[in-house]
Amino acid sequence: MTVGLSYLAAQGVVSILADTVDFPLSTFTQIFMVAVMFGIGTDYCILIISRFKEEIAHQDSTKDAVIATYRSSGKTILFAGLAVLIGFSTIGLSKFSLYQSAVAVAVGVAAVLIAIITLVPFFLVVLGKKLFWPFDKNIAHNQSRMWGKMGNFAWTRPIWSLIIILIVTVPLLLSYDGTKSYNSLDELGDNYSSVKGFNIIADSFGPGQTMPTTVVMQTKDPIDETKDFQDIENISNQIANMKGVKEVRSATRPIGKVIDDFLVDNQTDALAKGIGQSNTGLKKIQSGLQDASSELQKANPQLNDAKNGVDELMQGTKDAQNGVDTTSNALAEIQKGIFSGAQGVGEIKKNLQNVKSNLDQTIANNKKILAGYKQFATEMKDFTGLGDGINIDQLDDLSQLDELINALQGAKKNVTNMQEKAINENPALAKDQQFQTSYQTSLGQIDAAIKGIKQIQEQAKNIQAQLGKLGKSKDMIQNQVVAPLNQLNNNFSQNIAGQEKISNGIEKMIDGISSLQSGLNKAGNGQGQVVEKMPDLKNGLGQIYGGQKELKKAFSDMQDQLGQLSDGLDSSSKGLKKSAKV
Numbered sequence: 001m002t003v004g005l006s007y008l009a010a011q012g013v014v015s016i017l018a019d020t021v022d023f024p025l026s027t028f029t030q031i032f033m034v035a036v037m038f039g040i041g042t043d044y045c046i047l048i049i050s051r052f053k054e055e056i057a058h059q060d061s062t063k064d065a066v067i068a069t070y071r072s073s074g075k076t077i078l079f080a081g082l083a084v085l086i087g088f089s090t091i092g093l094s095k096f097s098l099y100q101s102a103v104a105v106a107v108g109v110a111a112v113l114i115a116i117i118t119l120v121p122f123f124l125v126v127l128g129k130k131l132f133w134p135f136d137k138n139i140a141h142n143q144s145r146m147w148g149k150m151g152n153f154a155w156t157r158p159i160w161s162l163i164i165i166l167i168v169t170v171p172l173l174l175s176y177d178g179t180k181s182y183n184s185l186d187e188l189g190d191n192y193s194s195v196k197g198f199n200i201i202a203d204s205f206g207p208g209q210t211m212p213t214t215v216v217m218q219t220k221d222p223i224d225e226t227k228d229f230q231d232i233e234n235i236s237n238q239i240a241n242m243k244g245v246k247e248v249r250s251a252t253r254p255i256g257k258v259i260d261d262f263l264v265d266n267q268t269d270a271l272a273k274g275i276g277q278s279n280t281g282l283k284k285i286q287s288g289l290q291d292a293s294s295e296l297q298k299a300n301p302q303l304n305d306a307k308n309g310v311d312e313l314m315q316g317t318k319d320a321q322n323g324v325d326t327t328s329n330a331l332a333e334i335q336k337g338i339f340s341g342a343q344g345v346g347e348i349k350k351n352l353q354n355v356k357s358n359l360d361q362t363i364a365n366n367k368k369i370l371a372g373y374k375q376f377a378t379e380m381k382d383f384t385g386l387g388d389g390i391n392i393d394q395l396d397d398l399s400q401l402d403e404l405i406n407a408l409q410g411a412k413k414n415v416t417n418m419q420e421k422a423i424n425e426n427p428a429l430a431k432d433q434q435f436q437t438s439y440q441t442s443l444g445q446i447d448a449a450i451k452g453i454k455q456i457q458e459q460a461k462n463i464q465a466q467l468g469k470l471g472k473s474k475d476m477i478q479n480q481v482v483a484p485l486n487q488l489n490n491n492f493s494q495n496i497a498g499q500e501k502i503s504n505g506i507e508k509m510i511d512g513i514s515s516l517q518s519g520l521n522k523a524g525n526g527q528g529q530v531v532e533k534m535p536d537l538k539n540g541l542g543q544i545y546g547g548q549k550e551l552k553k554a555f556s557d558m559q560d561q562l563g564q565l566s567d568g569l570d571s572s573s574k575g576l577k578k579s580a581k582v
Contacts, residue, residue, distance in 0.1 A: 002123075003041035006115040007033065010108040017107075024092065026101035037108040040084060044077045044116055049131070052124055062128040066121050074117070081113040208246050215239065223251070233258060311552065317545040321538055328534035335531055338524040349513040356506040363496055363503065405453050412446045415439070 010033060017023035051073040055065040085106050092103035124131065154161045188195050201210045217235065221228075233252040240248040247256040419439050422429055429435045 002045055002115045002119050003038050003112065005119065006041060006111040007037050007108065009115075010037065010104075010111040013111070014104045014107055024097060024100035024103060026098050028098065029101045029104045032102045032105050033108045036084075036088070036105045037112055040081070040109065041112045041116075044081070044112065045120060047073055047077060048116065048120055048124075052131075056129065062125055066124045069124070070117075070121065077116060078113065081109055081116075085109045085113070206246060212249075314545055314549060314552070321542060321545070325538065328531060328538075331531045331534065335524055335528055338520055346517055349510055349517060353510060356503055356510065360503055363500055367496060405450055408446050408450045408453070412443060412450075415442050415446070 011030075014023060014025075014029070014033075018025050048069060052065055052069045055068040056062065059065040059068055088103060088106040088109065091099055092106075094100055185195055185198060190196070190199075198210065217232070223229070223232070229252055232250055236248045236250040236253055236258075239245055249256050252258055422435075
């Protein structure tokens with residue numbers, strides 16, 4: 001995982017460098033990075049983990065084992081990685097682009113070293129002995145006997161070790177003959193299907209058709225002359241005469257054979273034929289020049305008419321300039337009027353808004369007044385119904401109260417008789433204070449009840465009198481106050497509804513005036529743009545006038561030059577006539 005993440009990071013860095021600083025790339029860059037990064041990255045990780053396996057058995061904690069591992073093996077890996085990094089970095093100094101593209105491996109090695117000193121210790125500390133599951137129960141590093149013996153032999157007998165190395169390498173060096181081969185298929189055996197297929201195609205069409213060799217010729221000047229193609233053909237011919245070259249394809253040999261038009265003999269015949277054709281052409285030119293000279297002489301009156309026409313155009317342009325000034329002043333006045341109208345419309349809109357605001361305030365106040373009138377009418381109506389629940393006929397019949405008074409007086413008399421009878425039967429009661437107090441209390445209660453009933457009689461008579469007056473007032477209030485007040489409220493409601501319609505109409509008028517104001521402002525701005533463009537139009541007419549003046553001068557010069565051209569054509573015609581004779 002460490003090497004994989006390093007590869008992804010390095011690939012991203014290389015992509016950014018290639019996009020920004022023209023970092024060298026080729027189709028083999030990715031292959032180089034995968035081969036080297038996964039090779040050294042795996043070796044470095046195995047070395048670190050093996051050392052960690054040794055240290056974890058001798059240290060007190062996992063952290064101490066990681067620190068001890070990087071103090072020993074970490075230095076070795078760092079120096080080894082730096083050596084590889086420097087080696088692949090120097091490849092970038094080569095001139096062959098394919099070799100230069102291998103410098104991306106240096107970026108990959110740097111990414112691997114960074115991952116080894118960051119990611120690997122993290123996982124070692126986190127996982128610890130679990131890293132060696134399912135063999136984490138008995139973690140120990142066993143020494144290899146073979147490598148131990150070989151190491152001891154090389155350390156104790158260095159001369160014999162060198163002799164053994166020489167015995168192995170010298171025969172290989174002596175058997176090398178130094179023959180160079182550019183055939184990459186020689187490195188593969190003939191047993192592979194791809195090699196067999198290539199050999200079949202090479203036998204049928206030739207190896208040059210299957211894998212041709214490209215020769216690039218670099219020049220600073222463009223190739224657009226006959227001499228350049230002659231040089232290309234000379235180089236193509238020299239290459240074609242080389243041993244082992246069957247066919248050459250170039251600009252002069254697009255299908256492997258030279259184009260006949262590039263041969264000198266064919267070019268000489270074409271030149272002779274061209275000279276004959278040019279002689280005939282010269283005669284035609286001489287005849288055409290004579291005709292042109294005659295036509296130019298005939299065109300002289302027409303040039304005079306053109307000059308006169310230019311004078312008329314110049315006068316018309318001058319009049320147009322004057323008209324533009326007048327039109328510009330008139331348009332400015334129109335623009336001023338439009339903006340004045342827009343300003344007046346704005347004042348009207350503002351006044352209408354004030355009117356609508358005041359009217360809305362009036363409507364709100366009228367609604368409050370109407371609500372007060374309605375509440376007053378309701379209260380007056382409730383007032384006229386105060387006596388509706390009282391039965392006056394019952395108040396007129398007060399005989400029941402008189403009967404109640406008579407009954408109470410009879411009860412008082414019975415109490416007195418009973419008191420006298422009790423004293424006669426029991427004389428001791430005459431001195432009994434509690435008996436006498438009860439007797440007097442009973443008489444006092446009966447007298448108080450008789451007095452209260454008499455007061456009720458008097459109040460009932462007063463209520464009868466007041467209710468009689470109230471019945472008359474109720475009819476008067478209903479007819480003279482409540483009914484007119486209800487009618488007034490209805491009329492007031494209709495008045496408020498009319499005011500609301502007027503307010504809505506004013507609001508629509510304000511919207512229409514706003515649209516009118518906006519339209520007038522747009523019209524004024526458009527008119528202003530027209531007025532601003534009027535000076536440009538005047539300047540344009542001035543430029544046209546200047547151009548017409550130049551045109552008049554050009555016609556004059558042309559007339560003079562045509563006279564000279566006519567004379568020159570006559571002279572040229574005579575000269576061509578003499579040349580044709582020669």
